[in-house]
Amino acid sequence: MQTIKTHQHMTTPVIAARSVGSRVLRSEDPRLLSGRGEFIADIDLPGQLHVAFVRSPVAHARITHMDLSGVRDCEGVHLAWSGDDVLPFCEGIVGEFAVEGCNPTTMPLLARGEVVYVGEPIAVVVAESRYAAEDACELIDWEFEELPAVTDAHASLAVLNVANSQLPNNLGLKGGGSFGDVAGAFERADKVVEGRYYTGRVSASPMETRGVIAKYGWASKSVQVWSNTQMPHFLRYMLTAYLGFAEQDVEVITPDTGGGFGQKAHVYPEELILPLLSREVDCPVKWIEDRRENLMAAAHAHEQFIDIAYALDNDGRITGVRTHALGDGGAYHAPPWTMAVEPWCAVVMTPTGIYAAPTAEYTYTAVATNKTPVGAYRGVGYMAGTLARECLADDAARALGLSPFDFRRLNVVREFPWTNPQGIVYDEGSWLESIDVVEQMVDYPAFLQRQSELRKKGRYLGLGLSVFVESSGESTATSLEHGLGDVYHDTATVRLGPNGTANVAIGLSAQGQGLATTVAQMAADTLGINVEDVSVDTARSTAHAYGSGTLGSRGAVIASGAVARAAGVIREKVRAVAASMLEASPDDIELVDGQAMIKGVSSSSVSVADVATAIYFDIDSWPDDFEPSLEATQAYDTSRAMFSNGAHAIVVELDPETGFIRFENVYSVEDCGTVINPNIVEGQIRGGVVQGIGASAFEELAYDESGQLLTTTFLDYGLPTMDVVPPFVIHHIETPSKHSAAGVKGMGESGLIAAPAAVLNAVNDALSPFGVVLRDLPLTPEKVLAAMAGGVITTSAPTAEAVGEDRPK
Incomplete structure (x- = not known):
């Protein structure tokens, strides 16, 4: 891996850098790599019991009968609860987003009356072993009356059936905004380019699944909860707010955690049920999620449709942007982030991206379906928003006869501070330099010559570019900048x-x-x-x-x-x-x-x-x-909203016989201000880009029409493995922030934010001889082969007009 480094304007550092900027070896690694870490599955408390959940086997049903009496006397079983048993302690977790147009939902700890997705917990058993608990779960006598399942976002929007009785119109969220004379920009436009992009449903799939251990002390009234959560203090707050435990008596302990990526940045029913169970049985209780549960019941991510349009003048400059995001939010708002985590973030956080468009308009809609709730995953919303903006940029470049680099150079913000149409101020950045540097890194003229020569031999090479800006260091200032009231x-x-x-x-x-x-x-x-x-x-x-x-x-x-x-x-x-x-x-x-x-x-x-x-x-x-x-x-807490930026270029080759995408090289430019540790930054870039490659070409949580999840093991859900990971060339630009210690900015999400757009653009570049443009992820071999054969397999729903949906006009 080649690494290059340049510097933008430097401000006086807060500290005298000796260690900062150095490739210090990670202090955690000797313990973790030698197997001396302590993860939640490694923790065993004296006298602990084990927990297993009964999960709904159907996507939507009315529970007509529930009888646990047959399992309560089973050998080794200490407790069995249904939704009726847990209701006196907690009605459920409210999911609500603090913007106009959000309709809240309450996620029960155990479903009562209605189940709304496959995997929803409906009963729980506490036993002396996990084996005994799972065996007892099989003996629970319950019956249900199946209801129509809503499995498509557009069908949900049309309210052909109701997915969750709490949302009779299926709307979890709907809103929008308009800034500047957008209508005039499109009326006066010399050219309009537009497209609909689809990002598939995926799982964060952390190496370590979720887990909870709870211990209640009767004498002290103390509650100890071990959880591999990303938000221990928020979980502590929720335990006091929803369950009534005294705050001073609650401690949340976070052991070593094998990845989270946002999936563990939620409060789940399991985390609230276990302390109640421990209090009831007067013993520590432990639940470790298996992989099938993780794929079914832990928060999903990404699935949304984005319609986007650019108004262009004669010179090819963007004069207006219209965007509409429709998110499939699943059955409930996943607290605390809700269904807004995808469509709202996709269009509100950076509606124009790096481009100096003077006007912008967006709408966002999240609908309920009978699928697992959608929640946070690395680069929430930004990935889909960047995919739409950057892939439409390539479409515009082709329409104008420009290179993808030249179109972006023509439209990129060049001077800072810059205020976008929403009124959000960007104080600093290296947006133009990122484009220039990544073009030099790939040696674009040499690539074009090689691409042309290989096409004559029946080999199809493509180069994809994606330039991004991301909100950095989530803070109170960032929240207020976007009209929210979250305090960090x-x-x-x-x-x-x-x-x-x-x-x-x-x-x-x-x-x-x-x-x-x-x-x-x-x-x-x-x-x-x-x-x-x-x-x-x-x-x-x-x-x-x-x-x-x-x-x-x-x-x-x-x-x-x-x-x-x-x-x-x-x-x-x-x-x-x-x-x-x-x-x-x-x-x-x-x-x-x-x-x-x-x-x-x-x-x-x-x-x-x-x-x-x-x-x-x-x-x-x-x-x-x-x-x-x-x-x-x-x-x-940072005094101002901060933004990191960069660019990724990816070179791919398509196999015309199998439709498989071979990833040849990744070129990454990252500006996260002062780099504390280049090793760690580069590791984050590599990991994020590989996750982006997975979301682009390998991963899809597939449902059938009845709402059954078909991908419940890693045999079915395809994670990228090292054999598909290409070599990386990484370039660091440093534009220190004026608003943080030592000029540091965040960068942990950038790889996944930008890589899928680069992959899709690379595949479309390789497909250009066939006159086909793909817009749906994942890019399965079937889709690629169909495109090369002159047709397209698409998961995109009918046009917005066909279901009466608002979209860019």
């Missing part, structure tokens, strides 16, 4: 010990993204010590630092900001005492490489360790009125 609040605690080493606690949980390493780098540079002298505790317990959740590319931005603030308090105390010891002014003291020294006088120094020892044990070293604590807790 995160803290970090830094403690410097007597020997000059530091302990750091943050409120964000680790999901395998190297958070402990990057946070240690930030703390080390702020304190002026070596990174090896910093230990980091991520949010393994809600008894420590507070966090709003590991999501929205906020880990490095928010955690490093909180750590820099807390470490800054300690730093100033060390400087004050060092100045007293060296008979200098604190303003003249700098902390570098474990030494406190007078600036410009390297011979006049004292080690940070000696200063720390003096603070703990030598009162004579203190300046007047010195407060000797070397522990500080600080909160952090």
